[in-house]
Amino acid sequence: MIACRATLSVALAALLAxxxxxxxxxxxxxxxxNGVERETQLxxxxxxxxxxxxxxxxxxxxxxxxxxxxxxxxxxxxxxxxDPGKDRLAGQADNVAPGQECGRxxxxxxxxxxxxxxxxxxxxxxPATGEFSIGRAYLKARQEPYEFDVHExxxxxxxxxxxxxxxxxxxx
Amino acid sequence: MPVDPAKPRxxxxxxxxxxxxxxxxxxxxxxxxxxxARLAGLxxxxxxxxxxxxxxxxxxxxxxxxxxxxxxxxxxxxxxANTTIDMVGDVVIALEDGSTAAVIRDGLRQRIIDVFESxxxxxxxxxxxxxxxxxxxxxxxxxxxxxxxxxxxxxWPVQGLVTLGSPxxxxxxxxxxxxxxxxxxxxNKWFRWLNYWDRTDPVVSGxxxxxxxxxxxxxxxxxxxxxxxxxxxxxxxxxxxxxxLMAHVAYWHNPMVGDGLVDxxxx
Numbered sequence: 296m297i298a299c300r301a302t303l304s305v306a307l308a309a310l311l312a313x314x315x316x317x318x319x320x321x322x323x324x325x326x327x328x329n330g331v332e333r334e335t336q337l338x339x340x341x342x343x344x345x346x347x348x349x350x351x352x353x354x355x356x357x358x359x360x361x362x363x364x365x366x367x368x369x370x371x372x373x374x375x376x377x378d379p380g381k382d383r384l385a386g387q388a389d390n391v392a393p394g395q396e397c398g399r400x401x402x403x404x405x406x407x408x409x410x411x412x413x414x415x416x417x418x419x420x421x422p423a424t425g426e427f428s429i430g431r432a433y434l435k436a437r438q439e440p441y442e443f444d445v446h447e448x449x450x451x452x453x454x455x456x457x458x459x460x461x462x463x464x465x466x467x
Numbered sequence: 468m469p470v471d472p473a474k475p476r477x478x479x480x481x482x483x484x485x486x487x488x489x490x491x492x493x494x495x496x497x498x499x500x501x502x503x504a505r506l507a508g509l510x511x512x513x514x515x516x517x518x519x520x521x522x523x524x525x526x527x528x529x530x531x532x533x534x535x536x537x538x539x540x541x542x543x544x545x546x547x548a549n550t551t552i553d554m555v556g557d558v559v560i561a562l563e564d565g566s567t568a569a570v571i572r573d574g575l576r577q578r579i580i581d582v583f584e585s586x587x588x589x590x591x592x593x594x595x596x597x598x599x600x601x602x603x604x605x606x607x608x609x610x611x612x613x614x615x616x617x618x619x620x621x622x623w624p625v626q627g628l629v630t631l632g633s634p635x636x637x638x639x640x641x642x643x644x645x646x647x648x649x650x651x652x653x654x655n656k657w658f659r660w661l662n663y664w665d666r667t668d669p670v671v672s673g674x675x676x677x678x679x680x681x682x683x684x685x686x687x688x689x690x691x692x693x694x695x696x697x698x699x700x701x702x703x704x705x706x707x708x709x710x711x712l713m714a715h716v717a718y719w720h721n722p723m724v725g726d727g728l729v730d731x732x733x734x
Binding site (some may be wrong): 314316329338339340341342344347350351353355357358359360362363364365367368369370376378379380381389392393425426427428429430431450453454455456458460462463465466467 | 472504505507508509510511515588618619620626655656657659665666681683690699701704705706707709710713714717720721722725726727729730733734
């Protein structure tokens with residue numbers, strides 16, 4: 296009887312706390328905002344609990360020798376929102392307004408729903424630098440989207456796990 | 468004494484609800500490891516310090532613990548009761564907003580001013596209940612004459628704020644001066660606040676069973692249309708990979724948080 300209750304308790308706990316953890320990651324070689332050919336990594340994570348809704352993101356874009364850019368869920372879009380003092384629209388002298396869109400995932404509305412495979416995103420801002428800026432650079436702004444071939448890495452865990460990611464592209 | 472952007476950046480960590488004493492806290496090491504893992508060769512010089520206030524809380528709770536030791540029937544009960552007092556007591560002290568909370572805020576304010584006087588750019592990273600103290604102190608500094616000239620970041624004692632698993636969206640904390648952020652006034656520089664939270668973090672939602680939050684805005688509710696506000700506020704709903712209370716302590720190890728820190732302190 297005791298063994299039966301213990302088994303049931305473990306099964307219940309597994310249902311409540313068990314989950315699958317996913318890491319999505321892809322890289323491309325492309326010019327950065329300084330015109331230097333660099334490796335750029337795109338990644339995000341997703342957790343699928345046995346009970347409850349999926350959670351994912353935000354997605355991060357890391358360019359070698361550059362600073363991270365965040366693409367976050369905004370209602371039904373996944374966008375990189377620019378910050379005044381940090382970003383400006385390509386070809387313009389003024390900083391972006393707070394929250395102005397600097398890029399987005401193309402044809403995707405929810406990070407938690409994106410499977411492995413090709414992922415396209417746009418970027419149409421350039422870094423704005425100031426006296427406190429260090430190494431500010433990211434993927435070069437351009438009209439056509441960049442395409443990443445994103446791979447999926449899946450692990451089952453009992454209480455969840457901190458995502459294990461490949462390191463960001465090294466600055467060489 | 469103006470801030471010198473060429474000096475090493477100081478990341479000042481403010482812990483949250485904790486068990487034990489000051490000596491048990493190591494969040495500065497965790498943040499240092501997180502930044503180091505995500506720097507990827509960027510030429511950033513930085514130092515990480517921790518503002519410890521657990522001993523102030525423990526002193527305020529000492530009388531209750533003595534009482535519990537006297538009435539608890541078994542040593543196990545006493546340990547459980549003292550642990551509960553340690554955690555719940557930290558929250559009650561913050562909510563009461565009495566003398567102990569004032570001592571904690573004064574201590575944090577002084578640590579920030581010490582960094583300012585060393586001319587190092589200071590970035591505050593605050594977890595859980597610590598985010599309430601950090602929010603209060605930074606806003607009070609913004610309203611203090613002589614600091615935070617909007618057009619000169621060299622007058623800013625704090626250059627940016629990162630909050631992790633903050634309960635600031637809960638009604639019990641959103642009272643008094645905490646219902647708004649202090650406006651920086653007219654100018655063209657912006658104070659950045661990144662708020663990371665996991666949808667299943669019960670401290671963020673106030674739901675003890677970790678019911679998932681469905682919206683996307685907590686800190687961003689502070690944004691107004693006033694051009695003189697001067698804050699860039701970003702909510703970052705984050706998948707820590709963990710669930711329930713484990714999510715609340717998982718931010719320290721999360722690479723997306725690490726990348727956000729790198730982004731903030733390199734600007």
